[in-house]
Amino acid sequence: xxxxxxLLKSEPDQFGYHHLTSAPKKRTIWDGVRNYQARNILRDxxxxxxxxxxxxxxxxxxxxxxxxxxxxxxxxxxxxxDPESPYYDPKSSLDNPRWITIEVEAIRALSRVIPxxxxxxxxxxxxxxxxxRSRLSxxxxxxxxxxxxxxxxxxxxx
DNA sequence: GCCAACGTTGGC
DNA sequence: GCCAACGTTGGC
Numbered sequence: 001x002x003x004x005x006x007l008l009k010s011e012p013d014q015f016g017y018h019h020l021t022s023a024p025k026k027r028t029i030w031d032g033v034r035n036y037q038a039r040n041i042l043r044d045x046x047x048x049x050x051x052x053x054x055x056x057x058x059x060x061x062x063x064x065x066x067x068x069x070x071x072x073x074x075x076x077x078x079x080x081x082d083p084e085s086p087y088y089d090p091k092s093s094l095d096n097p098r099w100i101t102i103e104v105e106a107i108r109a110l111s112r113v114i115p116x117x118x119x120x121x122x123x124x125x126x127x128x129x130x131x132x133r134s135r136l137s138x139x140x141x142x143x144x145x146x147x148x149x150x151x152x153x154x155x156x157x158x
Numbered sequence: 159g160c161c162a163a164c165g166t167t168g169g170c
Numbered sequence: 171g172c173c174a175a176c177g178t179t180g181g182c
Contacts, residue, residue, distance in 0.1 A: 009180090035165075035179095058180050116181080135164060135179050 004045065005141040006052035007130055008068070008104070017054045017066035017109055026106040027071060030138075031079040032087045033101060038138035043100040045140075046070055052104065053141065053149075055130070056113060063115040064149070072103035111157050114149070124148045 008030060010016065020028055033039055047070065054066040077099035079087035092098035119125050125148065129139040141149075 011180090037165090062181065133164095134181075137179085 004050040005146040007139050007141050008052050009055045009057040009137040011058045012056045020106040029103050030101045031077045041138045061115050063113040065113045066109040067107040068104040069107050071105045077101045
């Protein structure tokens with residue numbers, strides 16, 4: 001069986017990692033993604049059991065804040081069907097849903113946010129999607145990159 | 159708040 | 171299907 005790794009962006013002012021850890025069952029539906037490439041990844045590639053970095057964007061110190069695990073896939077994004085939601089999409093419906101997403105569960109917060117600036121400094125991470133396609137809000141992390149970050153950055157903090 | 163990068167829309 | 175105009179993301 002193959003294991004996939006991902007990076008999910010969220011603005012901590014709206015929903016930070018601590019929101020996830022204090023949510024019921026430490027879980028949340030990853031709603032509000034309205035970019036087709038990101039949607040396609042969520043719909044077609046992300047599997048239950050995959051791990052993901054929870055990344056804080058558009059904030060004072062952008063970076064990786066925690067780790068989460070995928071608990072459900074193939075969910076219709078509820079916000080897309082809710083006329084009250086800022087993410088409402090009138091072109092989406094229950095019968096023909098346009099925005100498919102996942103549920104994730106908090107695994108652990110990192111002892112510190114690993115700043116984007118720091119990731120940039122590692123030669124081994126120069127090919128990370130995060131450092132090259134900065135606007136994609138759901139993106140793959142390679143096994144090599146994941147292992148490097150775990151071993152060289154996260155473990156080094158302990 | 160600025161602005162570069164880049165995604166989306168819509169006229170043709 | 172092209173591409174100009176426009177909107178959004180996100181680091182700084």
